[in-house]
Amino acid sequence: MERRHLQGSIQSRYISMSVWTSPRRLVELAGQSLLKDEALAIAALELLPRELFPPLFTAAFDGRHSQTLKAMVQAWPFTCLPLGVLMKGQQLHLETFKAVLDGLDVLLAQEVRPRRWKLEVLDLRKNSHQDFWTVWSGNRASLYSFPEPEAAQPMRKKRKVDGLSTEAEQPFTPIEVLVDLSLKEGACDELFSYLMEKVKRQKNVLHLCCKKLKIFAMPMQNIKMILKMLQLDSIEDLEVTCTWKLPTLAKFSPYLGQMINLRRLLLSHIHASSSISVEKEEQYIAQFTSQFLSLQCLQAVYVDSLFFLRGRLNQLLRHVMNPLETLSVTNCRLSEGDVMHLSQSPNVGQLIVLSLSGVMLTDVSPEPLQALLERASATLQDLDFDECGIMDDQLLVLLPSLSRCTQLTTLSFCGNPISISVLENLLHHLIGLSNLTHVLYPVPLESYEDVHGTLDLGRLAYLHARLKELLCELGRPSMVWLSANPCSHCGDRTFYDPEPILCPCFMPN
Numbered sequence: 001m002e003r004r005h006l007q008g009s010i011q012s013r014y015i016s017m018s019v020w021t022s023p024r025r026l027v028e029l030a031g032q033s034l035l036k037d038e039a040l041a042i043a044a045l046e047l048l049p050r051e052l053f054p055p056l057f058t059a060a061f062d063g064r065h066s067q068t069l070k071a072m073v074q075a076w077p078f079t080c081l082p083l084g085v086l087m088k089g090q091q092l093h094l095e096t097f098k099a100v101l102d103g104l105d106v107l108l109a110q111e112v113r114p115r116r117w118k119l120e121v122l123d124l125r126k127n128s129h130q131d132f133w134t135v136w137s138g139n140r141a142s143l144y145s146f147p148e149p150e151a152a153q154p155m156r157k158k159r160k161v162d163g164l165s166t167e168a169e170q171p172f173t174p175i176e177v178l179v180d181l182s183l184k185e186g187a188c189d190e191l192f193s194y195l196m197e198k199v200k201r202q203k204n205v206l207h208l209c210c211k212k213l214k215i216f217a218m219p220m221q222n223i224k225m226i227l228k229m230l231q232l233d234s235i236e237d238l239e240v241t242c243t244w245k246l247p248t249l250a251k252f253s254p255y256l257g258q259m260i261n262l263r264r265l266l267l268s269h270i271h272a273s274s275s276i277s278v279e280k281e282e283q284y285i286a287q288f289t290s291q292f293l294s295l296q297c298l299q300a301v302y303v304d305s306l307f308f309l310r311g312r313l314n315q316l317l318r319h320v321m322n323p324l325e326t327l328s329v330t331n332c333r334l335s336e337g338d339v340m341h342l343s344q345s346p347n348v349g350q351l352i353v354l355s356l357s358g359v360m361l362t363d364v365s366p367e368p369l370q371a372l373l374e375r376a377s378a379t380l381q382d383l384d385f386d387e388c389g390i391m392d393d394q395l396l397v398l399l400p401s402l403s404r405c406t407q408l409t410t411l412s413f414c415g416n417p418i419s420i421s422v423l424e425n426l427l428h429h430l431i432g433l434s435n436l437t438h439v440l441y442p443v444p445l446e447s448y449e450d451v452h453g454t455l456d457l458g459r460l461a462y463l464h465a466r467l468k469e470l471l472c473e474l475g476r477p478s479m480v481w482l483s484a485n486p487c488s489h490c491g492d493r494t495f496y497d498p499e500p501i502l503c504p505c506f507m508p509n
Contacts, residue, residue: 073103184216209234292319300326362389
């Protein structure tokens, strides 16, 4: 009798399943009505159709009904709860967040899963599963064909329980909490601290997973504390933008080696330390480069301003076990031997993106660069040689190889001292590349009035128009050829197309 009365109450609040043919506002009103009696709402979860869980959860979340949220987490009928989307664009109330985690606590204390519960992943990322709540709230026509957000699971294979239906009790397995982290001084707010405390107490059954990790200015001891809480094999994208010295990098290296599913690595600004011996320096560098042996999913490497890379690029590349799609080595000092090793590396034959911006190549023979372009010619799409000090004679050697890069879409080589005649020669070599749409080229040498770099804007406009006219004559008027020059004051580029688009230094106050 009591169960029948409860079911009747739910039907009267939600008008049974006919609500899905009614306006969305009716779903919202029904949820708000049910939540006025929180005890009834909690009791209703046993009988509530799974289609009504998302709209009721949204209403409880917006209304900060903590006890209902806690109970709904325990009865959640989907494999993933994408909470982060609901948190986006608003200041989440701490008590609401605690209620969700406390609901997990109750589940984690049980030896077997409840009858209806399927939750495996709590997704706190704010840019994942954007459509889940709108679809299940009746905003989309394809409601019943919308899949559960199981793709949120980073590492775990889908479980199979032989002989058991989804409604039967099943053995307990850990819950994954997915986050995107940016570690910087003062970034750990109260919500994150509360989450970390939960993970610390229940690390065996609550797994903190992070696909995207960014590390900025933060003491190494704090970074290590957080890394010890993470499932390091869940990290796929890592950015380390710190002003570290080698001993600090060495302390971080063992954690890097555990990120076995890492696909993209960005590392910048590692400085020299005058207080360590040459032998110790070599030891630290070897400790870092050897970690790449474990990173067998690595596809993209970005390194910027690494003081120790000169003469050691091969030491890093030989530990990379699979072909790279992106290699960006910028603002580093390289030797001719480094460029030679790069051109011979087995990792560069399938490059899509190659950047050597800010690497001084004036005294480097062009032949290794030519070989490098030949190796990657079948796949290379984006090539950046900005600020490399490449001269006319070097570029002339590279022209035949550039013309074979049939997939090239973007070429940038600003800040190199190139004459207008060589630029015209370059244009003739590139005109047959049908995929090439953008070329960002340096201000021609003939545009300067003197050795101090004073530009004659009128002459520059004339030379730019000359190249544009040549493009039209060769049948490629839509190819964008844009001239650029770095400002000597701020370093920003000033563009010419053909009139100058000046950097802020030239703008009136």
